[in-house]
Amino acid sequence: MASSAKTELLCKPLQELLIAGDTLPEKYIYKDSDYGVIDSSPPLMEIPVIDLSLLASSSPSGEDEVQKLKSALCSWGCFQAINHGMESEFLEKLMGVGKEFFGLPKEEKHKYLRAVGEMDGYGNDMVLSQQQTLDWNDRLYLTLTPKDQQKINYWPKNPKCFREILHEYTKKLQVIINLLLKSMARSLKLKEESFLKQYGERAIMQARFNFYPPCARPDRVLGLKPHSDGSAITILLQDREVDGLQILKDDEQWIRVPIIPHALLVNVGDQIEIMSNGIFKSPVHRAVTNSEKERTTLAVFCSPEAEMEIGPVDELIDEKRLKLYKNVKNYVDSYFQYYQQWKRPIDAVKISF
Numbered sequence: 001m002a003s004s005a006k007t008e009l010l011c012k013p014l015q016e017l018l019i020a021g022d023t024l025p026e027k028y029i030y031k032d033s034d035y036g037v038i039d040s041s042p043p044l045m046e047i048p049v050i051d052l053s054l055l056a057s058s059s060p061s062g063e064d065e066v067q068k069l070k071s072a073l074c075s076w077g078c079f080q081a082i083n084h085g086m087e088s089e090f091l092e093k094l095m096g097v098g099k100e101f102f103g104l105p106k107e108e109k110h111k112y113l114r115a116v117g118e119m120d121g122y123g124n125d126m127v128l129s130q131q132q133t134l135d136w137n138d139r140l141y142l143t144l145t146p147k148d149q150q151k152i153n154y155w156p157k158n159p160k161c162f163r164e165i166l167h168e169y170t171k172k173l174q175v176i177i178n179l180l181l182k183s184m185a186r187s188l189k190l191k192e193e194s195f196l197k198q199y200g201e202r203a204i205m206q207a208r209f210n211f212y213p214p215c216a217r218p219d220r221v222l223g224l225k226p227h228s229d230g231s232a233i234t235i236l237l238q239d240r241e242v243d244g245l246q247i248l249k250d251d252e253q254w255i256r257v258p259i260i261p262h263a264l265l266v267n268v269g270d271q272i273e274i275m276s277n278g279i280f281k282s283p284v285h286r287a288v289t290n291s292e293k294e295r296t297t298l299a300v301f302c303s304p305e306a307e308m309e310i311g312p313v314d315e316l317i318d319e320k321r322l323k324l325y326k327n328v329k330n331y332v333d334s335y336f337q338y339y340q341q342w343k344r345p346i347d348a349v350k351i352s353f
């Protein structure tokens with residue numbers, strides 16, 4: 001989610017390694033010491049569904065929905081957002097341009113290849129050590145906001161409408177994020193602006209198109225290692241046909257997240273866990289692969305503006321609920337170093353008593 005201070009080792013996109021040979025590249029195989037066998041099909045469980053059109057209304061059913069939101073974020077840290085105001089055709093088109101991009105010839109995709117030490121661009125996992133087990137995933141990473149931080153040269157010109165549709169999605173998501181941050185504050189009986197104030201005017205939005213090729217041994221690789229997001233809020237558009245996202249429920253059981261076509265999967269990231277003084281949970285999740293079908297998803301990470309100091313909201317701290325997290329700045333800067341070591345950066349800002 002941000003550039004790494006450590007030196008990065010070069011590695012080809014996974015798509016190219018797979019063309020080069022049929023065997024499973026060693027670097028991607030999980031050692032038992034890492035993780036053990038990966039269960040790619042644990043139980044499928046419904047997760048809460050929230051109607052965003054109700055959240056926006058001041059009617060009694062709006063208030064009920066706000067309470068449902070609170071309960072979803074306290075127990076799951078995520079929910080499926082429906083009635084979000086985006087047409088299904090629009091979302092189809094958006095996912096369509098993402099899929100089309102990964103399907104382009106290598107030479108075309110190489111025009112957007114991520115440079116060493118950078119985040120934006122097409123490529124694979126950032127490799128920080130020879131020992132690192134790699135994720136079975138290629139991605140196209142693009143900064144969406146603030147606008148002056150966009151690296152437009154990495155935005156594909158092919159498919160033709162890629163840039164336009166991603167700009168449009170950004171604008172629509174900004175409205176949704178605003179609504180969510182206000183509703184989250186309302187649900188905790190805080191002033192509506194409580195979280196927005198810490199989010200700032202120049203919030204950072206980063207898109208990550210994830211492409212997971214099929215894998216002959218889904219029990220030996222992970223699409224994405226277990227992690228919680230370093231964002232404030234993440235909005236995930238899932239593949240409409242192929243599942244693969246799993247959430248660690250109550251710190252003990254992996255469950256499969258069902259697909260609701262055209263719903264947005266919203267999850268709290270670490271920074272809202274911090275701002276809410278631990279009331280809202282930033283869920284640990286991972287992505288698994290399967291042996292038959294490729295899978296494409298689009299995650300947008302929404303984080304407070306750079307240099308904004310964030311911390312637990314004052315009204316959520318008292319003698320019964322002590323301040324659980326330190327105030328921090330640039331939280332996402334160290335994210336990847338923790339991620340690659342299977343650690344959670346949020347543990348480093350917890351206050352121990």
Ligand SMILES: O=C(O)CCC(=O)C(=O)O
Binds near residue numbers: 208285286297
């Ligand atoms: O692709 C998915 O299902 C999950 C993506 C994700 O967790 C991420 O990009 O941080």
Ligand SMILES: [Fe+2]
Binds near residue numbers: 227228229285
């Ligand atoms: Fe994630």
